Amino acid sequence: MFRAIVLIILLAAAAWAQRGVQRNTNPLGSSPEVATAGRALYNQNCTNCHGLDATAGDRAPALAAQRSYNRTSDQDLFDALTKGIPGTGMPALGLSTDDSWRIVAYIRSLRASAADFPPKGDVAQGEAIYNGKGECSTCHTIGGRGGLIGPDLTNLGARSSVRRIREALTVAKPHPPAGYRPVTVHLKDGSMVRGVLKNENNFSLQILGTDDQLHLLSSNEIERMVRDDASLMPSDYDTRLAAEELTNLLAYLSRLVR
Numbered sequence: 001m002f003r004a005i006v007l008i009i010l011l012a013a014a015a016w017a018q019r020g021v022q023r024n025t026n027p028l029g030s031s032p033e034v035a036t037a038g039r040a041l042y043n044q045n046c047t048n049c050h051g052l053d054a055t056a057g058d059r060a061p062a063l064a065a066q067r068s069y070n071r072t073s074d075q076d077l078f079d080a081l082t083k084g085i086p087g088t089g090m091p092a093l094g095l096s097t098d099d100s101w102r103i104v105a106y107i108r109s110l111r112a113s114a115a116d117f118p119p120k121g122d123v124a125q126g127e128a129i130y131n132g133k134g135e136c137s138t139c140h141t142i143g144g145r146g147g148l149i150g151p152d153l154t155n156l157g158a159r160s161s162v163r164r165i166r167e168a169l170t171v172a173k174p175h176p177p178a179g180y181r182p183v184t185v186h187l188k189d190g191s192m193v194r195g196v197l198k199n200e201n202n203f204s205l206q207i208l209g210t211d212d213q214l215h216l217l218s219s220n221e222i223e224r225m226v227r228d229d230a231s232l233m234p235s236d237y238d239t240r241l242a243a244e245e246l247t248n249l250l251a252y253l254s255r256l257v258r
């Protein structure tokens with residue numbers, strides 16, 4: 001009796017494992033060639049609603065943005081584009097089975113984290129740029145070491161895509177994200193605190209200073225506060241660094257996983 005139960009559990013576990021494997025198996029594989037073919041098909045068939053290169057379109061959500069997706073497995077994506085999503089504006093697309101799988105490979109390649117497909121490059125030189133010419137470690141922490149004013153990059157490769165990391169280094173954001181808005185506060189005693197605004201209410205401000213210290217300032221000591229629209233994060237690393245240096249830096253950053 002006991003052995004029968006164990007056997008049943010083992011069989012169920014095997015069936016479950018099998019199911020897991022099947023759910024993420026694209027019969028065409030996930031090679032760059034398949035994904036590239038999928039990209040062309042995507043840009044022919046899907047951009048009317050979803051945006052170009054799977055960004056947000058006018059009529060449908062982004063398929064490759066940094067957000068949580070409802071559909072993540074190969075099979076779920078395949079089903080959505082072959083059957084449509086009932087009750088929504090997502091139609092069945094009527095593409096061949098192989099073309100549908102090609103598009104699935106493309107969407108997955110866009111969503112992949114940097115660490116899933118780390119780009120080639122000289123990782124050791126990339127690390128040297130990070131700590132040296134790039135001055136990244138003055139503002140960012142990796143593994144508990146470095147500056148505090150920028151986000152912790154310890155797990156960057158796992159939580160971001162190569163595309164997003166490259167953008168962070170080369171494209172200025174229209175507004176710095178919350179928690180990273182640069183401010184300069186002039187105090188009544190004539191001194192000045194510069195840093196990023198972490199918290200604010202009617203009575204006080206919390207500022208992480210460029211000195212890496214947390215400053216708690218109450219409103220009655222403040223003369224005025226000046227907000228700066230430009231992030232402290234430099235966005236000109238494509239000109240500051242040689243092309244090869246940027247490539248090596250990206251190779252290093254993509255491999256940062258906790």
Ligand code: HEC
Nearest residue numbers: 045046049059060069070071080081085088089090093103
């Ligand atoms: C006529 C407009 C339209 C076209 C064309 C279209 N979609 Fe969509 N799609 C939508 C809408 C609207 C949704 C959101 C459905 C919902 O509310 O869940 C969606 C949702 C999806 C989802 C689910 C997103 C998620 O996070 O779960 C996938 C995957 C998808 N579309 C893939 C595609 C692909 C691939 C193509 C081209 C082969 C395509 N769609 C063409 C309108 C469209």
Ligand code: HEC
Nearest residue numbers: 134135136139149150151165168176177180231232233234
């Ligand atoms: C003067 C300080 C400073 C320097 C130098 C700096 N950063 Fe940043 N970085 C920031 C701040 C502040 C943010 C958050 C605000 C923003 O995203 O604009 C940020 C954001 C980022 C982000 C995106 C945030 C995330 O968590 O995904 C990445 C990636 C990044 N920096 C990497 C680097 C690398 C690599 C270097 C060196 C080549 C570098 N930074 C140099 C301050 C800096």
